[in-house]
Amino acid sequence: xxxxxxxxxxxxxxxxxxxxxxxxxxxxxxxxxxxxxxxxxxxxxxxxxxxxxxxxxxxxxxxxxxxxxxxxxxxxxxxxxxxxxxxxxxxxxxxxxxxxxxxxxxxxxxxxxxxxxxxxxxxxxxxxxxxxxxxxxxxxxxxxxxxxxxxxxxxxxxxxxxxxxxxxxxxxxxxxxxxxxxxxxxxxxxxxxxxxxxxxxxxxxxxxx
Ligand SMILES: NC(=O)c1ccc[n+]([C@@H]2O[C@H](COP(=O)([O-])OP(=O)(O)OC[C@H]3O[C@@H](n4cnc5c(N)ncnc54)[C@H](OP(=O)(O)O)[C@@H]3O)[C@@H](O)[C@H]2O)c1
Numbered sequence: 001x002x003x004x005x006x007x008x009x010x011x012x013x014x015x016x017x018x019x020x021x022x023x024x025x026x027x028x029x030x031x032x033x034x035x036x037x038x039x040x041x042x043x044x045x046x047x048x049x050x051x052x053x054x055x056x057x058x059x060x061x062x063x064x065x066x067x068x069x070x071x072x073x074x075x076x077x078x079x080x081x082x083x084x085x086x087x088x089x090x091x092x093x094x095x096x097x098x099x100x101x102x103x104x105x106x107x108x109x110x111x112x113x114x115x116x117x118x119x120x121x122x123x124x125x126x127x128x129x130x131x132x133x134x135x136x137x138x139x140x141x142x143x144x145x146x147x148x149x150x151x152x153x154x155x156x157x158x159x160x161x162x163x164x165x166x167x168x169x170x171x172x173x174x175x176x177x178x179x180x181x182x183x184x185x186x187x188x189x190x191x192x193x194x195x196x197x198x199x200x201x202x203x204x205x206x207x208x209x
Contacts, residue, residue, distance in 0.1 A: 001102075002026040003185050004063040006052070006092060007070030009036045012107065012151075015178035016069065021045050025186060030059045052088030057095055065103040065188075066096050067181060078124040085125060089132035097141040103191060104141050105184050107177070108133050110149045110170065110196055133194075142191035144184050144208075148172045149198045161200020162207045172199045180204050 003020070007013045008029030020027045021043055029040050029047045040047045050056035052070060060066075068089055072080035089106070096104050108129050111117060115126035136143050149170040156175035161167035180197055183204040184190060195208055 001064045001188065002028055002062055003105075004028050004030060004048075004060055004066045006030045006059075006066060006068045007107075008040070008047070010069055010071065011153075012069045012174045012177050012181070014039070015175055016067070016181045017045055018043065019178055019182045020185065023182060023186070025182065028059070028063055030056070052084050052092070056092070060095055060099050060101070063101065065101055065105065065185070066092060067105045067107070067185065068092060069107040069181070071107075081124050081128050086128035086132055089128075090135045093132075093136045093139045093141060097139050101141060103143065103188065104136060104139070105144045105181065106133065106136055106146065107181070108145050108147045108194075110147050110198075112147060144190055144192075145194040146177070146180060146184065147194065147196045148177045148180075149196070151177070154199075157199060158204070159199065159201050160204050160207050161198045161202065162196050164196075164198070167198035167200045170198065172197050180208065184208055 005027050008017050009031045017029050029045050030050050031047050032051055037047045048059045050059040072084040093104055112129035112133055115123050115130050118126040133145055149172045152171050152173045154173035156179055158179050
């Protein structure tokens with residue numbers, strides 16, 4: 001069961017790839033350039049070069065499920081949000097379905113179901129996440145949607161919460177998201193589920209099951 005990691009060179013992506021490799025969980029890291037490949041090769045991780053704004057169908061070859069943790073990031077405008085977070089995500093779900101992959105695991109965002117509730121500057125991004133999630137739900141491919149809160153660079157506590165009341169806050173470390181992703185990737189029986197993910201006090205197995 002090989003997992004294609006879209007956004008593998010990102011901050012969550014790299015931490016997830018390292019965890020997966022250490023856990024002998026087969027992955028293929030989708031990256032954007034040859035220069036990025038060295039970090040993965042040093043760790044014995046397979047890579048494929050592809051861009052969400054171009055043709056990327058070849059990246060899916062030999063893969064059984066997908067993790068989407070790509071994003072245009074806060075330093076680009078709504079044009080990239082449209083092409084990567086929305087259209088890129090939609091196209092990957094369509095290809096995953098067309099190729100008969102067993103599952104699609106999406107890194108969405110907290111409150112993606114309510115884009116108008118976000119601060120004005122964030123609304124195009126939240127709308128992109130909203131629409132990409134909706135497309136995935138309707139795609140027919142078994143899915144898991146993980147909705148992390150505000151991302152931090154804290155070390156992994158490996159302790160989680162799945163509601164704002166339980167967490168008492170709205171954040172989660174990228175390291176914890178990487179652990180949650182690994183658990184999800186390894187739990188092939190979890191399908192058509194959505195989880196808000198925050199730092200908390202419970203193990204990931206108590207939340208994602
Ligand atoms: N920031 C937050 O508070 C927050 C909250 C909830 C959810 N999220 C979501 O969390 C996910 C990852 O977060 P992160 O901190 O790991 O982000 P990140 O470090 O910015 O990583 C994003 C990755 O996406 C890749 N990417 C961008 N454009 C691409 C394209 N055209 N084709 C292929 N790959 C492309 C980047 O590639 P390069 O390395 O080549 O640039 C990068 O590796 C995103 O889906 C984001 O929307 C963020």
